[in-house]
Amino acid sequence: MSVTVSIPSAFRRHTEGADTYNCAAADLNSLLEALSSRFPELKPHLRDDQGNVRRFLNVYVNDEDIRFLGKDYKFKEGDEVTLVPSIAGG
Amino acid sequence: MSTNQRYELRCRECHATWGNQPISFCQTCFAPLEVAYDWERIRTEISKDEIARRPTNLWRYKELLPLPEQYDASSPAGFTPLVKATKLGETLHSRSVYIKNDAVCFPTLSFKDRVVAVALTQARQFGFEVVSCSSTGNLANAVAAQAARSGFRACIFIPADLEPAKVLNTQVYGAQIIRIDGNYDHVNRLCSQIADKHRWGFVNVNLRPYYAEGSKTVGYEIAEQLGWRLPDNVVVPMAGGSLITKIYKAFNELIQLGLVEEKQVKFFGAQATGCSPISAAVKAGRNEIEPQKPQTIARSLAIGNPADGYYAAKTILGSGGWAEDASDPEIVDGMTLLAESEGIFTETAGGVTVAAARKLYAQGRISPDETTVLCITGNGLKTTDALAGRFEAVEPISPKLAAFEQYLEREFAGAHASGKGAA
Numbered sequence: 001m002s003v004t005v006s007i008p009s010a011f012r013r014h015t016e017g018a019d020t021y022n023c024a025a026a027d028l029n030s031l032l033e034a035l036s037s038r039f040p041e042l043k044p045h046l047r048d049d050q051g052n053v054r055r056f057l058n059v060y061v062n063d064e065d066i067r068f069l070g071k072d073y074k075f076k077e078g079d080e081v082t083l084v085p086s087i088a089g090g
Numbered sequence: 091m092s093t094n095q096r097y098e099l100r101c102r103e104c105h106a107t108w109g110n111q112p113i114s115f116c117q118t119c120f121a122p123l124e125v126a127y128d129w130e131r132i133r134t135e136i137s138k139d140e141i142a143r144r145p146t147n148l149w150r151y152k153e154l155l156p157l158p159e160q161y162d163a164s165s166p167a168g169f170t171p172l173v174k175a176t177k178l179g180e181t182l183h184s185r186s187v188y189i190k191n192d193a194v195c196f197p198t199l200s201f202k203d204r205v206v207a208v209a210l211t212q213a214r215q216f217g218f219e220v221v222s223c224s225s226t227g228n229l230a231n232a233v234a235a236q237a238a239r240s241g242f243r244a245c246i247f248i249p250a251d252l253e254p255a256k257v258l259n260t261q262v263y264g265a266q267i268i269r270i271d272g273n274y275d276h277v278n279r280l281c282s283q284i285a286d287k288h289r290w291g292f293v294n295v296n297l298r299p300y301y302a303e304g305s306k307t308v309g310y311e312i313a314e315q316l317g318w319r320l321p322d323n324v325v326v327p328m329a330g331g332s333l334i335t336k337i338y339k340a341f342n343e344l345i346q347l348g349l350v351e352e353k354q355v356k357f358f359g360a361q362a363t364g365c366s367p368i369s370a371a372v373k374a375g376r377n378e379i380e381p382q383k384p385q386t387i388a389r390s391l392a393i394g395n396p397a398d399g400y401y402a403a404k405t406i407l408g409s410g411g412w413a414e415d416a417s418d419p420e421i422v423d424g425m426t427l428l429a430e431s432e433g434i435f436t437e438t439a440g441g442v443t444v445a446a447a448r449k450l451y452a453q454g455r456i457s458p459d460e461t462t463v464l465c466i467t468g469n470g471l472k473t474t475d476a477l478a479g480r481f482e483a484v485e486p487i488s489p490k491l492a493a494f495e496q497y498l499e500r501e502f503a504g505a506h507a508s509g510k511g512a513a
Contacts, residue, residue: 009286010117045120055378055400056121063276065395067381082283086115086122088295089224089278090330090397 003031005081014041027074028059028066031081045085058084091128097156099299100126102401110156112216112296122397123299125156133347138318148204148307154343155307156300161211165236166196167203168307172315172463177431178444182451186461188321189428190312192468193436198235198259199469200228200390200437201308201333206236208304209293213242218291220245224281225294226274226329226390227256228437228468233293234265245290247277253389255472273384275395294330298397305333309340312463313350320350322460323411325358325447327439327467328368329391331402334359337465338405357406358456359413360446362386362421362438368396369413371403379403387418387476388438390468412455416445422476424448428466435470443467 005021012019021038025031032053036043048054059066060082066073075081091098091107099108103121115122136153144150148168171191179187192201206229213221221242223233230246237244244265248257249272260267270277285295293301313320320341326334334357344350361369364386367379379399384392396402406413416424424444429435436444447464450456470477487493 006283008283010115010120054120056115058279058395060279063272063279065275065381068383082279084279084282085120087278087395087397088114088122088282088285088292088298089274090294090332090393 001026001075001077003075003079003081005031005035005083008083008085010085011042011045011083014045015039025075027072028053031075056086058087060084091126095128096131096153097125097127099123110212110215112212112218112291114296114298125299125303127154127156127343129343129346136347136349138314138349141314148207148304148311151307151310154310154340155208156303157208157211158215162214162240164239165203165207165210167207167304168195169311170195172312173432173434175432175464178428181427181431182448184451184456184458184462186459187447188312188316188461188463189432189434190308190463190465191434192308193434193440193466193470197239198228198231199472200232201305201465201467202228202232203236204307205229205301205304206232206293209291209297209301210236210240210242212297212300213291213293214240216291216297218289219243221291221293222246222281222284223293223295224248224274224278226392227252227260227472228390229294230256230260230265230267231472234260234263237265238263242291247281249274249277249389251389253473253475255474259472274393275381275384278393278395302332302336302398305336306340306343308333308465309337310344312337313341313344316461318350320344320353320355321463322353323356323358323456323462324465325360325443325450325456325462326465327391327443328359328361328399328402328413329393329396329439331359331368331396331398331400333465333467335398335401335405338409355409356411356456357409358411358446358450359402359406360443361413361415362388362391362442363415363417364388365392365394366415367394368399368402369415371399372406372413375407377403377407386421386438387473388421388442390437390439390473391442412450412453414446414449414453416442416449420445422480425470425477426480429470434466436466437468437470437473438476439468440466440470441476 101116146169365384381395421441424441
C-alpha cells in the first residue's frame with residue numbers, strides 16, 4: 001500500500017527539496033515516524049517535546065481534516081496526505 | 091528591530107523575528123506570526139491631541155499600524171459610530187450598553203474594510219499585482235472594492251454556497267470569483283496551498299499578520315469614542331477568532347502608551363451554535379480547538395477550523411470573560427431585536443452577537459451597570475435571505491382615501507380613528 005505526502009515549501013529545506021514523499025504508513029502515527037526517520041531534521045517540526053502532533057500543524061487526507069476521520073484512521077491505497085504548517089484565513 | 095523599522099514580524103510562540111516579508115507563520119517553529127512594534131519610538135510620536143486633529147478614519151491611528159513609509163490613505167475605512175443603545179438596553183436589562191456599528195463601515199459595510207485597507211498597503215510595498223483571499227463574503231467584498239480603487243487585480247475564493255448578495259457585491263467591482271465546491275475550511279486550505287506556490291498577495295494568508303492588525307482599530311475607536319477610557323466588557327463575534335484578540339491587543343497598547351487608564355476588560359465571544367468550536371472550547375475551560383463542520387445561517391462566521399481559535403479562547407478565559415452561541419432562530423431574533431430597538435440592520439453575524447449578549451446578561455455574566463460594547467461587524471442588506479418568510483407580504487390598496495380609511499379600520503381596529511382630521 002502506498003500513501004503520498006505533499007510537503008509544503010516551508011518544510012523542504014529539511015527534506016533535501018523533496019515536495020512529495022511516498023511511504024507505506026498504515027496511520028498518521030506511523031506516517032510521522034516514517035517522515036522523521038527519512039528526514040531527521042523534520043522531526044521537531046512534526047511533534048512537540050511531549051510527542052504530540054504540533055498544535056499548528058494541520059494534516060489533511062484527500063481534502064478532509066484528519067481530525068474528522070479520527071486519530072486512528074487507517075490509510076487506504078492511494079490516499080493523498082497534505083501537510084499545512086499553519087492554517088490562516090478568517 | 092533595525093533602527094529604520096518601526097515594526098516587524100515576530101513569532102507568537104518562539105518569539106523569533108522575521109523582519110517584514112509576506113509570510114504568515116514562523117519558518118522555524120511554524121506558529122503564527124504577528125506584528126511587533128518599537129514602542130519606545132511610538133510613545134514619543136503619538137498623542138490624543140494629534141489623533142483628534144486627524145480625519146475620522148482608521149488612518150488616524152497610523153503610528154499603531156504596520157504601514158509602509160509611503161502608503162495610499164484614500165480608503166475611507168473605519169471610525170464607525172459608537173452608539174448608546176438605550177432601547178436595546180431595556181430588553182437586555184442593561185443601563186450602559188453600546189453598539190460599535192461596523193454595519194456602516196466604508197466602503198463595503200463590514201469591519202473587513204479595516205483589515206483590507208491595511209493589507210493592501212503592504213501588498214503594494216511587496217510588489218504584488220494580484221491580491222486574493224479566501225472569504226465567507228464580507229472579506230471578498232472589501233478586497234474587491236479596495237483592489238479596484240487601488241489598481242490591483244483581485245481573485246477571490248469563496249465557498250460555492252455563499253449568499254447571492256455577497257457574490258454580486260464582489261463581482262460588481264470587476265473581481266474574479268473562484269467558487270470552490272466545499273465549505274470555507276476547504277477554501278482556506280486550498281488558498282494556503284496556492285499561496286505556497288504562486289506569487290499572489292493573499293490578504294488573509296501570506297499578508298495575514300499585517301491584515302489582522304487592521305482589526306485593532308475597532309479597539310482604538312471604542313476607547314477614543316468613550317472619551318479615552320476602556321469599557322468593562324466587549325462582546326465580539328468570532329469566526330477565525332482574530333478580531334477579539336486584536337481588540338485585546340489594542341486595549342493593552344493604549345494602556346502601555348498611557349492613553350487610557352489600566353483596566354481589566356472582560357472579553358466575551360459569540361458564535362453560532364452550528365459552528366461553535368471556540369465557544370465550545372471556552373465552555374469546557376480549554377484553549378485547544380476541536381474543529382467542526384459548520385451548519386449555520388451565519389455564514390460569515392462559518393469557520394470550523396479557526397486560525398486564531400486557540401488565542402481567542404486563551405484571551406477570553408484569561409480576561410475573566412466567557413463565550414456563548416446562538417441557534418439559527420435566536421440569530422434571526424437578534425437581528426430583528428437590534429433593528430426594532432436601535433434602527434440598526436445587521437447581518438446574521440450581528441444577530442449572533444446580540445443573541446449571545448442576551449444570554450450573557452441573563453446568566454449574570456455581564457452586570458447591568460457595567461459599560462458593555464457589542465461589536466456589530468456587518469450589514470443586514472447582505473444577508474436578507476436569512477429573513478425570508480419572516481414578514482407577511484403586504485397587499486396593495488387602491489389610491490383612494492376611502493380605501494385607506496378601510497385599511498385603518500381593518501388593521502388598527504379603529505385605534506387610530508381619533509387622529510382623523512388632525513393636521
